Amino acid sequence: MVGKLALEQRKDLAVATTLTVNGNTHTLDVEPWTSLLDLLRERLQLTGSKKGCDHGQCGACTVLVNDVRVNSCLCLAVMHDGDAVTTIEGLGSEGNLSPIQQAFVDHDGYQCGYCTPGQICSAVGMLKEGHAKTEADVREQMSGNVCRCGAYPGIVAAVRHIMATSQTEGAR
Amino acid sequence: MNNFEYVRAEGLDGAARFVAGHHGAKFIGGGTNLVDLMKYNVEKPTALVDLNRLAMRSVTELPYGGLRLGALVTNSEVAYHPVVSAKYPLLSRAILAGASAQLRNKATTGGNLLQRTRCVYFYDTAVPCNKREPGTGCPAKEGINRSMAILGTSVSCIATHPSDMCVALAALGATVQVAGTQGSRSIPFAEFHRLPGDQPQVDTTLAVDEIVTSVDLPAAGFAGHSAYIKVRDRQSYAFALVSVAAGFELADGIITKAGIALGGVAHKPWRNAELERSLLIGKPANRDTYHAFQLALLAGAQGYGENDFKLKIAPVTVVRAMEQAAHEGEQA
Structure with missing residues (x-):
């Protein structure tokens, strides 16, 4: 119960986002503060990409976005609408x-x-x-x-x- | 990370107006620094205006011989661009000395200029910091200050600007093009970042609603004589303790044009064009010249304890970078 209010997420701020991940296209309502890494792991159950430091320092979350390697922990998923993502599973x-x-x-x-x-x-x-x-x-x-x-x-x-x-x- | 509204900018005007009209709204480019700061609750924007759909993603040659780097061109794209590699090797080298390949692939030209300091006190919301919360104090002066500034500091702040790219842009004498609700303007690179003074929370001379649209390089890029030397704790993927970007144009061993800038030592890339005019132009490119120049450039440098070593490393790094730049291309 403690901290429920503080943790409450503003669902109304979610943005419809379409991503093609390992060839499969997904359209999801995504809260803007969701990292691409969290979306892959928590929403799409693609847990190959790892959350090591969550600050772009360790590289364990590296994926390819439109064939370019990036730290998925520093990507906001909503900013990748229309992009193609390749993870280790792909x-x-x-x-x-x-x-x-x-x-x-x-x-x-x-x-x-x-x-x-x-x-x-x-x-x-x-x-x-x-x-x-x-x-x-x-x-x-x-x-x-x-x-x-x-x-x-x-x-x-x-x-x-x-x-x-x-x-x-x-x-x- | 706090909750915030996400807005995809369709045009420069609309983006600038949105940020001007919404308290706490910020622009986002690559986000490699901003998203990280949001995870630490150092930055808590009410809304993010995503600039990535705007037409600022090209590198174009300018009529007078310069090169325009669109604000959304990534650090990797700039570093490996054939014109940059050929005409501005100093810029390529500086960019590739910074961050990791993944970060350079995401970080943008405009965002690199606007990244915040990596001062540990700035990042830690449990301790005071005049840059994060003006008026709370600066524990760095008597604390962990190995990475901190030795030049241009103030009572309020001894943080450094962390960029490598910006050190090269300072040496090259780039121009920053910006646009906001009051129109567009050009800012000489030396006037883009500011010293902390009594307002360390303000990193640049950019207004809240102004967007960097491009960074323009001058026609002369020190293609023949340049060097970037970065002293750091690890061989790769570490911020500069001291870095030096040096560029010359030489005629028969005489310096005809010079750009010397330091990173890791101040709140902004440290360059003094006045000293270059008086102590370098028309002088022979030799060690006596470099030594006299570094003495003047670093005059007044002050250590805070852990970073006292920078007072010894900076002079030799300046001289070494100038020697390396002058001798570039010569047969060993």
């Missing part, structure tokens, strides 16, 4: 991993796995951007994704494997 599935997912498995690109969906979405975005040529470039351009287990050498190896085998198209 890249591959159990038994049908995308090449980059398989590379993370093959190269020990994770330990606990919490940061992994964000790492993989970020890697896909980085490969699309096409500005990384060297290992140093990969480390610099992946610095927005923090791994507390310290799996960085494996993450870099997985990304470098995809770069070397020129499977950027297949990375989707």
Whole structure:
């Protein structure tokens, strides 16, 4: 009972918002203060994207919006009306991993796995951007994704494997 | 985060009028800083006016040789734009030295100028802060001040401006185009941000209802001789402790044009064009010149304890950036 008034949400401020997530189109009434991350996790039950810091510092929430990697925790969902979002669930599935997912498995690109969906979405975005040529470039351009287990050498190896085998198209 | 109304702007005029007429309403661009501040309840807008549908998303070459960066062009798009890379490499380098790729993909040109300080006291609503709540005091002066300013501070505030991009824009001498209910105007970059004085809650000279529409770069971009050096606690994805953007035009080893700006040391990018005219223009590009210049540029710098190290790092970083800029392109 305590704090009920303070927590009460102004439902009348909700805005009809249409998003295409992993190819499926959803139209939802969304309160303006809902982050894209919360919408994905709480409304669409796509819990692959993780809420690590919720402040754009850890990268665990990284998704692709119109093929560009962003921190979904800092996106207000209502600002993405009409956009196409790709999450880890849209890249591959159990038994049908995308090449980059398989590379993370093959190269020990994770330990606990919490940061992994964000790492993989970020890697896909980085490969699309096409500005990384060297290992140093990969480390610099992946610095927005923090791994507390310290799996960085494996993450870099997985990304470098995809770069070397020129499977950027297949990375989707 | 508080509840607020969401409005999608259809035009500049309507957006400006809405904010002028609704107390507590704010504009939003990329939102990478504003949404974060809202999560901390540092910013509590009553309404957000989303500018993203407005036609401010292009990079266009200007008739006199400059370049117009639309306010909604993302930091990544600016950094990797072929004209920026070729004519304004200083700007590309500064942008890519800041934040992470994800943040640069979302953050806009206009928003980068309008981001707030990352002072820990500003972010913590449980403690006083003159910038967040005017008149409550500034615990930073005798507190955690490792990242704080050493130049242009006031009794009220010792916060720094956190941007890397803005340091390059200051060195380049950019112009900010803005529009509001009273019409449009141009603001020289040096006059866009302000020192804290006794109004640290006011970061810029922008009126509440004014929207940044573009940042215009001058024709001369220091394409041949520029450097951006950023000193920070981590090699990547950390704010500057001290940064220096340096650009020269040289003729037979003599400086004919210069732009030197510092980040991480003040409430705004720190540049002194008057000192550049008197101590750099017409002088030989050598270490004696750079040393005399840094002495004058940093005169009056003051530390607050934890940030005293900046008094030593800033001079050497200025000299190093100027040397690197002057020698850019030379064979080793």
